[in-house]
Amino acid sequence: MIGIFGGTFDPIHIGHLRTALDVMQAVELEEVRFIPLHGAVHRDQPEVSARLRLQMVQAAIQEQEGFVVDDRELQRSGDSYSIDTLASLRRQWPERTLCLLMGMDAFNGFADWRRPNEILGLAHLIVMQRPGQENPSEPRVREILKSRQCFSHAQLHKQVNGAILMQTVTQLDISATRIRAMLADGQTPRYLLPDAVLQLIEDNQLYRMS
Ligand code: ATP
Numbered sequence: 001m002i003g004i005f006g007g008t009f010d011p012i013h014i015g016h017l018r019t020a021l022d023v024m025q026a027v028e029l030e031e032v033r034f035i036p037l038h039g040a041v042h043r044d045q046p047e048v049s050a051r052l053r054l055q056m057v058q059a060a061i062q063e064q065e066g067f068v069v070d071d072r073e074l075q076r077s078g079d080s081y082s083i084d085t086l087a088s089l090r091r092q093w094p095e096r097t098l099c100l101l102m103g104m105d106a107f108n109g110f111a112d113w114r115r116p117n118e119i120l121g122l123a124h125l126i127v128m129q130r131p132g133q134e135n136p137s138e139p140r141v142r143e144i145l146k147s148r149q150c151f152s153h154a155q156l157h158k159q160v161n162g163a164i165l166m167q168t169v170t171q172l173d174i175s176a177t178r179i180r181a182m183l184a185d186g187q188t189p190r191y192l193l194p195d196a197v198l199q200l201i202e203d204n205q206l207y208r209m210s
Contacts, residue, residue, distance in 0.1 A: 001157065003032035004089065004123070005101045006073070006082060008176065009053050010046040011201060012060045013193040015174035019128045022169040023101055024066055027126065027153050032101070033070040033089075034061060037080035042109055047180060048206055050074045059196035081114045086122040097160060098123040104133035111140035120148065124156050125164045129171075183207035 005020050012034070020032050036053045039045065046053060054071055061067035072088055073080040082100065089098055100123045102110075107127045110116055119125075125148075136142055150156065150163040179189040184207060190198060201207065 001027070001029050001097045001099055002089070002093065003027070003029040003099050003101050003126070004035060004085070005032055006035045006037055006080070006085065008046045009034070009036045009057050010048055010176050011053070011056045011179060011193060011197055011206070013174050013176060013179055013189075013197075014191075015172040017060060017064075017194070018172055019103075019169040020067070020101060021064065023126055023128060023167055026167060027099065027156060027165070029066070029099065031066045031068050033068045035070045035073055035085060038073045038077050039079040042112065052200070052204060052206065056197045056200050059200055060194045062196075083113075083115045083119055083122075086119060090122055097157070099126050099156065100124070101126050101128065103128050103130045104136065105130060108133070108136045108138050108141055110136075111138060111144065116144070120144075120162045120164075123161055124150075124159070126156075127164065127166050128169045129166065132173075180207045184209045 003024060007016065009016065023029065024032050034057050036050065036057055038050055054069065054074060057069050061069060073085055076084065086098060086100070100119070102125065104127055107125065113119065136145060145164055148162060148164040150165055156163055156165055174192050179192055182189045183201065
């Protein structure tokens with residue numbers, strides 16, 4: 001079973017890394033593929049170039065077995081839609097089960113994603129609870145969850161796609177927004193992200209007030 005973790009990663013931080021590791025271990029995923037998006041659809045565009053965000057992800061995950069960086073959305077350019085990414089992964093691995101990882105904030109907007117039903121026809125969803133966001137508040141998303149929720153890891157392995165698992169993860173109240181704000185304020189975000197990522201930020205003078 002492959003985990004797919006898409007995000008802006010602007011920058012990648014411990015909140016992404018620890019929670020992805022929690023899921024990989026709990027659900028027994030063979031790997032987690034980190035896929036930085038090219039063009040954001042439901043949010044502001046990333047502040048830093050695709051090349052540097054990819055480099056930060058690479059630096060962050062290099063020591064963890066099972067973590068893989070995947071640049072397919074950056075190769076494709078334009079807006080990044082999960083349905084296209086999943087279709088491309090499915091073409092590459094017709095036989096493997098795909099699990100799309102996302103935080104609760106992302107899941108809350110799922111009904112407005114492009115072709116949510118087709119996404120569920122290609123993959124399971126694993127939703128990681130974020131501090132202060134234990135359940136989706138969006139009524140259409142609550143409906144989707146009601147008919148699709150599964151309560152055991154075993155179920156994800158039995159079923160090929162279409163199940164939604166709510167996964168408890170280490171609660172880390174860290175966001176890229178807060179890290180960017182600290183850097184713009186001249187504070188250090190040390191210990192909120194890997195040292196290798198901080199080094200890249202400093203070497204390239206990223207997220208400073210212009
Ligand atoms: P920003 O603050 O810029 O919105 P972010 O920190 O939420 O960024 P993204 O790259 O947008 O990071 O997130 C990618 C995915 O990681 C999303 O599904 C998001 O919900 C999830 N995520 C981010 N931070 C955490 C965290 N601390 N705990 C659990 N999930 C997280």
